[in-house]
Amino acid sequence: xxxxxxxxxxxxxxxxxxxxxxxxxxxxxxxxxxxxxxxxxxxxxxxxxxxxxxxxxxxxxxxxxxxxxxxxxxxxxxxxxxxxxxxxxxxxxxxxxxxxxxxxxxxxxxxxxxxxxxxxxxxxxxxxxxxxxxxxxxxxxxxxxxxxxxxxxxxxxxxxxxxxxxxxxxxxxxxxxxxxxxxxxxxxxxxxxxxxxxxxxxxxxxxxxxxxxxxxxxxxxxxxxxxxxxxxxxxxxxxxxxxxxxxxxxxxxxxxxxxxxxxxxxxxxxxxxxxxxxxxxxxxxxxxx
Amino acid sequence: xxxxxxxxxxxxxxxxxxxxxxxxxxxxxxxxxxxxxxxxxxxxxxxxxxxxxxxxxxxxxxxxxxxxxxxxxxxxxxxxxxxxxxxxxxxxxxxxxxxxxxxxxxxxxxxxxxxxxxxxxxxxxxxxxxxxxxxxxxxxxxxxxxxxxxxxxxxxxxxxxxxxxxxxxxxxxxxxxxxxxxxxxxxxxxxxxxxxxxxxxxxxxxxxxxxxxxxxxxxxxxxxxxxxxxxxxxxxxxxxxxxxxxxxxxxxxxxxxxxxxxxxxxxxxxxxxxxxxxxxxxxxxxxxxxxxxxxx
Numbered sequence: 025x026x027x028x029x030x031x032x033x034x035x036x037x038x039x040x041x042x043x044x045x046x047x048x049x050x051x052x053x054x055x056x057x058x059x060x061x062x063x064x065x066x067x068x069x070x071x072x073x074x075x076x077x078x079x080x081x082x083x084x085x086x087x088x089x090x091x092x093x094x095x096x097x098x099x100x101x102x103x104x105x106x107x108x109x110x111x112x113x114x115x116x117x118x119x120x121x122x123x124x125x126x127x128x129x130x131x132x133x134x135x136x137x138x139x140x141x142x143x144x145x146x147x148x149x150x151x152x153x154x155x156x157x158x159x160x161x162x163x164x165x166x167x168x169x170x171x172x173x174x175x176x177x178x179x180x181x182x183x184x185x186x187x188x189x190x191x192x193x194x195x196x197x198x199x200x201x202x203x204x205x206x207x208x209x210x211x212x213x214x215x216x217x218x219x220x221x222x223x224x225x226x227x228x229x230x231x232x233x234x235x236x237x238x239x240x241x242x243x244x245x246x247x248x249x250x251x252x253x254x255x256x257x258x259x260x261x262x263x264x265x266x267x268x269x270x271x272x273x274x275x276x277x278x279x280x281x282x283x284x285x286x287x288x289x290x291x292x293x294x295x296x297x298x299x300x301x302x303x304x305x306x307x308x309x310x311x312x313x
Numbered sequence: 314x315x316x317x318x319x320x321x322x323x324x325x326x327x328x329x330x331x332x333x334x335x336x337x338x339x340x341x342x343x344x345x346x347x348x349x350x351x352x353x354x355x356x357x358x359x360x361x362x363x364x365x366x367x368x369x370x371x372x373x374x375x376x377x378x379x380x381x382x383x384x385x386x387x388x389x390x391x392x393x394x395x396x397x398x399x400x401x402x403x404x405x406x407x408x409x410x411x412x413x414x415x416x417x418x419x420x421x422x423x424x425x426x427x428x429x430x431x432x433x434x435x436x437x438x439x440x441x442x443x444x445x446x447x448x449x450x451x452x453x454x455x456x457x458x459x460x461x462x463x464x465x466x467x468x469x470x471x472x473x474x475x476x477x478x479x480x481x482x483x484x485x486x487x488x489x490x491x492x493x494x495x496x497x498x499x500x501x502x503x504x505x506x507x508x509x510x511x512x513x514x515x516x517x518x519x520x521x522x523x524x525x526x527x528x529x530x531x532x533x534x535x536x537x538x539x540x541x542x543x544x545x546x547x548x549x550x551x552x553x554x555x556x557x558x559x560x561x562x563x564x565x566x567x568x569x570x571x572x573x574x575x576x577x578x579x580x581x582x583x584x585x586x587x588x589x590x591x592x593x594x595x596x597x598x599x600x601x602x603x604x605x606x607x608x609x
Contacts, residue, residue: 103506122512129510135503139525139604148521152513180605200511 048115050204050236051077051100056109058095068261069095082230084239084247084254092262093240097206101129127204128197132212134189136181143177146196153200167195187218205237220278223249231274245281248289256293258300265300268292336382343381347371380573388577408581410558411546414474418481419542426489434497451487460552477549484545485538492534496527532597539589
């Protein structure tokens with residue numbers, strides 16, 4: 025299995041160098057804004073977002089509730105339409121990228137289909153995309169191995185723990201091998217021990233597959249531990265407050281969270297969150313996705 | 314002691330207790346309701362009678378106001394086990410006549426209900442235009458509509474099973490349509506979003522997500538639909554002078570004041586409905602179990 029993945033990784037790496045040669049970003053956003061019309065008047069979910077994400081990056085979007093980080097991810101996924109500005113994914117519009125199945129999406133909840141076994145859940149996007157049965161079986165086995173769920177193919181979601189379910193949903197997002205992974209607080213509903221474990225696993229998975237990952241979180245340690253770049257967002261209107269480069273060693277383990285470099289980065293993220301947030305301690309009410 | 318405890322822990326104990334209570338109340342009711350007529354008989358014959366005699370006689374009348382349970386039981390036994398099932402006097406024959414149009418109507422109603430629900434869920438126009446009419450259709454008393462359906466269909470040459478089945482359809486499509494609209498709309502927003510991220514076609518979203526999500530709703534509404542189909546079939550037999558079926562049996566009984574006949578047909582109908590509902594329940598359980606639902 026690992027050999028298979030070695031070959032697969034090499035293939036990805038090859039395409040990566042190609043991409044790096046032309047160095048076209050996976051995602052570009054310029055002057056992107058999204059205003060929801062609600063009964064209480066317009067809500068400025070996103071305002072003037074400028075962003076470029078390069079291939080192979082691990083970018084975290086962090087911010088308080090209502091800062092539009094999830095909305096931004098959904099706009100990239102073409103699940104929401106921006107009201108202003110331009111956005112490209114893989115050089116085409118978000119809609120065309122979605123039609124071309126450019127990305128895998130992971131939600132906060134595992135959102136597995138309860139009537140399907142784990143293997144059938146992972147194979148669902150492949151069925152939708154009309155992969156052959158043989159190809160499907162192969163990819164299901166490969167991705168389940170990648171998230172360490174080999175042996176659980178025939179189990180139903182309710183028979184698995186929350187962490188295992190979330191791993192299965194990551195496997196599902198990876199099954200059709202998209203180069204881009206969009207993750208919306210994937211570990212937000214899990215307890216801290218499981219979360220730490222999955223963070224390490226995700227880091228290894230990213231190192232092995234060299235995918236581009238856009239990761240929404242509101243956990244500072246998670247963002248600093250995982251990312252190559254952290255985008256700190258502030259609410260109302262949702263906009264980018266700060267962009268922080270993280271260049272922690274690629275072979276890092278959770279222990280790195282005790283080091284001065286890590287703490288310094290975490291401190292800067294926290295400062296950014298506080299600065300972006302300070303003026304509205306009074307109205308913590310409405311919560312925007 | 315433990316045997317008794319176990320007996321009451323399951324369903325059997327409580328169910329039998331309720332049945333016993335119903336039968337007891339029924340006997341008391343029979344005595345009280347038949348007593349005035351019985352006193353009258355005694356008075357006219359100038360017979361002296363004791364209370365015990367009065368009570369016994371109230372349960373032996375040929376045309377009681379309310380027949381006693383054992384009278385109905387004897388009648389059911391006579392008209393089922395002791396009659397050839399092809400005989401016009403067999404309750405099994407009449408039950409089958411009603412059951413066949415019930416099942417046909419139920420089948421058509423379920424298919425129609427699902428089709429309407431699919432239309433409503435996939436088309437905003439149908440959602441806005443169809444739903445009020447569907448609800449209106451159920452506010453019309455079926456007893457008023459049934460004779461018209463039978464007469465109109467007979468005029469164009471459709472007779473027998475189909476008109477009755479159409480009345481069943483008319484009643485049974487409604488719970489299925491309402492249940493399935495809810496069922497087809499039951500998928501999680503996240504599941505629908507996932508299908509979008511894979512740019513699934515509407516057909517794929519329907520077959521891989523909406524349809525499986527709706528099955529629990531389908532079986533719940535099918536239980537209501539099958540019971541109401543039976544009511545529809547019986548109602549379809551009542552105003553038309555049908556010669557066979559449980560409805561015809563009840564109508565006959567009421568013509569000739571044969572209350573025992575009416576009650577045995579009623580019990581047969583109730584029994585039939587219970588079996589049909591239970592059958593749908595079992596099929597639903599099997600289907601959800603095969604879909605991997607945790608064992609209850």
